[in-house]
Structure formats: C-alpha cells, structure tokens
Amino acid sequence: MDLVVDEMDLRILRVLQADATQSLDTLSEQVALSRNACWRRIRRMEEGGIIRERVAHLDAARLGLGLSVLVMIRVGTHDPAWLTRFQSVVAAMPEIQGAHRMTGDLDYVLRVRVADVADYDRFYKALIGRVDMADISASFVMEDIKDTTALPI
C-alpha cells in the first residue's frame, strides 16, 4: 500500500491540479505518454488516494461572498469534551472553510467566508453562542495576492 509516485506521475498531477477538465488525449500529449498508460496511472492514484477529489472552484465575490476572514482563537480550558463540541460546531457551520489547530500561542485559526462585515458579525455571534472560547480576534482579508490549492510538486 505504499504507492510510489515517480516523475511521470508528478507530471500528470501537475496538470490535473491546475486543470482537471482536459481529456485523456490532451493530457497524455502534454506529459508525453500514451493515453492508456496515463489512464492506468490516474486510476492507480485515484484508488490509492493520491488524487482525493475533483472539484469546481467558484467565484466567491460573484456569489455574494466577498469577505474572507481569519479568526484567531485562544481556548481557555483543554478538556476533551470541549474539543468534541468544537469539532461538531465547526462541521455544522458552512461559513468555516478551514479550522486548524496551531502551534504557538494561538490555539486555533479559522478560515471563514462571508458576505460582508455585517454578515461576519452574524457569524461571530452564532459561533460564540455555540462554543466557549477564551479569546477571539478576527482579521479581514483586504486583498488576495495569491490563492491556490495547487501543491508545490
């Protein structure tokens, strides 16, 4: 179950993580491999979990979600019950795109996507109403210089 990934696999992945709409023919041409060999490698990587999913990226601003927020959270207590609670709240709130436990003096960082500041306020109230947190601070994204899911491979 080790599933080694070689240079040819990486070439395929580089293409797919940039654009997954291409046909096998176009793809195989780009990476200089036969269509079948390509297909076999892709299937192997899909089954092996290297390729996790293929999704559409949407234009958030055009869909009325113009504001991205980074929420820094400091938790007071560290009991397991709190964590369970926190996890289920995070899972249940679709505005939360990311929730990450961090090293250092801040405990969690949330990546949140909302319409505007008023909408963030609504989210904020809903959040603190559902879990206890010692300290929360938010920082709004003014401008995205770069924003990609592509891995440096």
Add this chain to the structure above:
Amino acid sequence: MDLVVDEMDLRILRVLQADATQSLDTLSEQVALSRNACWRRIRRMEEGGIIRERVAHLDAARLGLGLSVLVMIRVGTHDPAWLTRFQSVVAAMPEIQGAHRMTGDLDYVLRVRVADVADYDRFYKALIGRVDMADISASFVMEDIKDTTALPI
C-alpha cells in the same frame, strides 16, 4: 454582464463544488432538471466566470508535503516598489499557496506548504533573502479539523 444566479444555479454549483466528476445525467437527476437545461446553465456560468476552474485536489501528506504553515508578516515601509517586489516573489515561490493582505496590526498572511520544519527553514531563508520585512512569525498547523474550498451557498 450581471449574470443573475438563481436557486437552480445554486443547486448545480453546490454539487459541482463538492464533486465535479459527475456526469451531466447524474447531476441533472440530483438537482431535478433536464440534462440539457443543466448543460446550458453550466456553460453559461463557465463563460460568465462564476465557475472559475475545475481542479484535482491531491493528498499533500502522501506527496511528501506534510506541513502547512501560516506566516504572519509585518512590513516596515509602505512604498509601491516594495509591493511590486513582494508580489513577484510570491508569484515565483510555489510553496506559497496563499498571500493575503489583512486588516489590523499584521500586514500580510502567507499560507505555505512544505515538507517539514527543516523544509520550512529553507523556505524561510529563501523568502527573507528576496524581500525585506520588518517582522515575520510562523505558526505551524498541527491538525486540520476542517479544510475545504466549498463556499457556503
């Protein structure tokens, strides 16, 4: 160029942002619309830029990129030349997945993807060698509670 998005469009987008591999048939069945109507709406949203791209999400850990880092940057000076420089450096470094200008007391946040702490150190040295920054602090992601690109629509 306003391109109104109605409830049916949203239904389609919800499916596509979760899984873009599905066929038109499966999709149209899920949203309860004819295959053709679905196809027309999708094409319209692709041309209109609502659907920006379709990409593959890969398993970073399996590809030897097990560490995600949040880099907080405080810039000293605020001259336009610095910004231009910063932007080109960000564009040129593939480890940087996100670069966001923020409100508040920290100026920029970088989302960085590397192999491990040693690899981050290499990245860090390369970064500070290319742009001047008054203050940098890094926080490592210990655990992802949630991590998605899906928008709350």
Add this chain to the structure above:
DNA sequence: TATGAAAAACCACGATG
C-alpha cells in the same frame, strides 16, 4: 427527445528495459 461525434473505460498482446 433523438442523434452523431467524442471521450472514457476497459482488455489483450507483444515490446522494452
């Protein structure tokens, strides 16, 4: 709804290193 064209999903064989 129907339909021709395209692409995907597979299988098999012999070649290659």
Add this chain to the structure above:
DNA sequence: CATCGTGGTTTTTCATA
C-alpha cells in the same frame, strides 16, 4: 516483471438539432 505502446471493443457522455 513492471510498465510501456498499440490497437481494439464497449459503454458513456457530450453537445447540439
């Protein structure tokens, strides 16, 4: 002996009339 390329079949999906 894995993986390749070639060439085939069958099925599905696309994109439009």
